Amino acid sequence: MQKLTIGLFGFGVVGEGIFEVLNNTPSLCATIKKICILHPDKKRKAPGELFTSDREEILCDPEINVIVELIDDAEAALDITRAALSKGKAVVSANKKMIAEHLEELLVLQKKYGVPFLYEAAVCGSVPVIRNLEEYYDNDMLKGIRGIVNGSTNFMLSRMNAGGVSYADALCEAQQAGFAESDPTLDVSGRDALNKLVILLLHAYGTRTEPHKLLCRGISLLHPSDSVVAGERGWRIKLVATALKLKCGKVAAFVLPEFVRNPDPLFQVQNEFNGVLIESQLADQQFLFGKGAGRYPTSSAVLSDIAALRYDYRYEYRKLSSGLTPSLTQDLYLKIYVGFNSWNEVNKWDFETISEFHSTADRQYLVGTIHLEKLRNAEWFHDGSAPVILMPEGIIEKRAVLEHSLKKISLQLAGV
C-alpha cells in the first residue's frame, strides 16, 4: 500500500474535517504535509507551521504525492489541478464547476500524465454515485438516472412544499441553517445540479458534453401557488437532474423542477438529503440516498478518494473508450406545467397540445406538451418569469403518441 503525503488547498469546514480525521486515523497511512490558504493571518485549528500562502511550496515539493483541492474558485482550482497532474501528483477534488466546465481538458491531462484524478465529493457528497456508476453498471444496460443532486435547493423545496413558506423565506432559512451559500445563484438557478449532471453523464454513459448545451431551469421562479397545486394532488416539487436513454439509442439530459409522486423514491428525499435513482435493464431500479453536502458528508467522500489512492485506484472511463458511447439528443417532448398571471407570459402556440388549463382569480396554469428544443428556444422560457415544472411521467419520446392521445383534449382547449 502506498504512503500518501498530502498537500491541501483550502482550509474551510471540509479541510478542517479531513485534517481532523487523518490525524485520528493512522491506519489510513496519509498525512497532510502542507496547507495552502489565501488568508495567512486568519486563526486556524491546526499548527501554524503547516500553513503557507505560496502554492509552489506544495506543487514543487517532490515528497507530496497527493493534492487535495477544496477551494471555491473554479479557475484557481483548475490551475492547481493542471500543475499537480503535470507533476505526476494525484488530485482529489470536490469542485464540480471546474470539472463540468473543463471535462475535456481534464480527461486529456489524466491520460497524458497517467495519474489518478478522483472527485467523488463533487456529486452528491457522501452518496457514492460516481464510483458505483464507474464500477458497477459497467456491464449493465443503463436506462436512466434521475437525481436530486443539490441539497440547498432540496432543503428549500421541502420547506416550500410543506406550505406557507415563500421562496424568499425558504432561501433565508437555508442560509441560516448553513445549507446555502451567501451567493446562492449557482444552486437556485439549477446550474450546480447541471454541473453534476454533466459529470454523471460521463460516468453513466461515457457521454461528454458541456453544461450550456443542456436544458436547465432552477427553482427561483417557483410561485407559492405551484406548491398548492402539488399539495392538492399529493405531489412534491423537486429539482431533478435527468439522463435518459431513449429508444433511439441517444441520451436526453436536462435539469428541471419536477412534480414527484409517491412511491417514486425521490418523493421521500427531503431537506438537505440527496438521492439518485438508477434504472438499468438487469438490476431494475436502484436507489442511492444520503447527505449531499456539509462538512462531514463531503469530508467522507474526499476521504474515500484518499483511501482509494492508497491502492492506486483511478477512474478508468471504460464507457468512454468502449466505442458504444451514446450521443445526446434534444429531440423529444416534455409534458410540463406552466404557471402564470397573464397569457403574455407564455406562448400557447409553442405547445403540441394543451391537456389542462386552470384559472382562478389569482393565478392560472396550463399543462401541455412541448418539444424540448422549442421550449429551450422559447423567449418566454429563457427570459420570462413563468415557472415550468415537468409533469410525472412527462417525458414523451415520439410525437405519434401525442397525436393519438391528446389531440382531442387539445382541440377543446384551443379556445382558451
Added chain:
Amino acid sequence: MQKLTIGLFGFGVVGEGIFEVLNNTPSLCATIKKICILHPDKKRKAPGELFTSDREEILCDPEINVIVELIDDAEAALDITRAALSKGKAVVSANKKMIAEHLEELLVLQKKYGVPFLYEAAVCGSVPVIRNLEEYYDNDMLKGIRGIVNGSTNFMLSRMNAGGVSYADALCEAQQAGFAESDPTLDVSGRDALNKLVILLLHAYGTRTEPHKLLCRGISLLHPSDSVVAGERGWRIKLVATALKLKCGKVAAFVLPEFVRNPDPLFQVQNEFNGVLIESQLADQQFLFGKGAGRYPTSSAVLSDIAALRYDYRYEYRKLSSGLTPSLTQDLYLKIYVGFNSWNEVNKWDFETISEFHSTADRQYLVGTIHLEKLRNAEWFHDGSAPVILMPEGIIEKRAVLEHSLKKISLQLAGV
C-alpha cells in the same frame, strides 16, 4: 485487461441470463467455455456441446480461469469452490449459505492461493452493498447497518401488512409470483437473512462469526393481529438484519421482525425489493435500494463480479486485517412486542420491565424490555409460538436507562 474463460456451474434462470448477456456483450471479453449441469438430458437454451455433467472437465481445464458457481447445494458449491481456488481459478458465487457457514475456510483458501473470490450476488442481489462496504466505508466510522435483505419475506410482509392476507396465503402468493422457493424454510425462518448478515458483518466491521451464534427469528410465527397493531400505529412489520456498533465498541447483530415507521427509509422498501441503511459518523445516513433477487438482478450482480475480474479486482478485507476489528456482544436490551393467546406462551418474569399490555377477547400482546441473551435462551422464545417483533428504537444499550424510565410503568403492570 484480462481475457476471461468461464466454467459455469448450474444453468437455472440466473445461469441462462448470464449466458445471454455475455453472448451479447463482446466488450466484456468473457466467454463461457463449459457448463456443468446435474441433468444432462434436460432441454437447454444453449448449444449442446457446451454442457457436461463431469465437473472435472471444467476444474481440470487449464484454459478456464474463472469459475461461476450458481448451484443451490451449499456443500457441492463448497467442494467446487475449494477445488477451483486451489487450482488458481477465480471464483464468482451467489451462494450465501455456503459463504456464511464456511467463512473461515474460504478466507484461508483465498489467502493461501491468492486468487479472487467474489460474491456480490450473495447479498441483496443487484444492490452493490458488499463492494460499497468494502471500498467506501473504509475510512468511515460505521455506526450500524439495518437491512431488508430477503426479498421473498419482504414480499410476503408487504401483502400481510396491507391487511387481510394471512401468512399462508402470502406464502402461496410469493411462490406463485416466483419470489419464494418451493421449500421456503430458509427464507421464512430468517436464516437466509442471517447468512447475509454474517457476510455483511465481515465487510462492514471485519467481524467474523457463525450464523448459529446470532439471535435470529423469521416471520413464520406472525399472527394477523400483529399486522392490525402495526396498521393502527401507522407502522409496517419488516424482517430486518441489524448490525450495530455500541458505545462500548462492540457490535450487536441479529435478525428479527421489526416495527418500522415512516420516515425510516426501510418503511418504503416494499414487495420483493431490498434496502440497506448504513449509518456512519461522517456520511450520516446512506441508503441503498434495489431488487434483491430474481433472474436479472442476480445476473447483474454476478456480471459485475465477472467485469471486475477483468482488472483483477479482489476483496481486500482491510477491516479484517486492520487490528481494529470489533468483537460481538450479546450484552444489550431489546424492547420487543410479544403477541400471545395465553400467558403460558410467554414468561413475563424474563422481562426487565413491561411498558404496555393489551388484551382483547381474541388476543393479547405486551411490549417489554428484555436482555438479548435472556430472550435467546428463553424456552418460550426458541421453542414457542409467540410472535416477537422489535419495537421502533428498540435497542437499549444500558440497564440504567431502563431503570430510570420504565420502572414505574413496570410496577403498575406487575399484576397482569
